[in-house]
Amino acid sequence: MTSPLSNRGFANLAAPSPGGKVAGPSPCQPTIRMDSCEAERCEGRRRSPLRQTLVEAERGLACGLRRDSSMVVHFFTISLLTMTAMVLGLAAWQWVALALVFSSSLGMELIRQALRILAGELHDLGRAETAERIDCLATAALMTVWLGGSVATCGVFAVRIRDLYLTAWS
DSSP: OTTTTTTGGGTTTTTTOOSSSSSOOTTSSOOOOOHHHHHHHHHHSSHHHHHHHHHHHHOOOOOOOHHHHHHHHHHHHHHHHHHHHHHHTTOHHHHHHHHHHHHHHHEEEEEEEEHHHHHHHHHHHHHHHHHHHHHHHHHHHHHHHHHHHHHHHHHHHHHHHHHHHHHHHO
């Protein structure tokens, strides 16, 4: 019997490669922090904590782009909205509002992907009902952020278009 989560990418997350061997660690797996001795042995030099955090953030964003096509849709939408905002000549506060909308929607999408990975692990452990609830709640949270961001973005654009209209006719 197929689980409802198997169609969502939860089944066989750690599937062996076609040759029968289990593939090495995925670039999407989080980096395990090492103490200074292990880090020096592995890399020859130790990264600063800030740089290590930036490397992990870049890896997470790249993993999110490879893992789910909705991230590409988010970036495409952000690009279109940014071009529209540039054409409209938004004020500083309007750019700040758009930056908050963009960052919160991307951040929530990444959190949803992380929760889906955890839900997949729960599904593999036989907790399919819990995994389904986690997936539903994460998707609902994403839709809430997306809907609120859409309303805020439309409001920012409406204010600017109204200002342009009023100045053109006065």
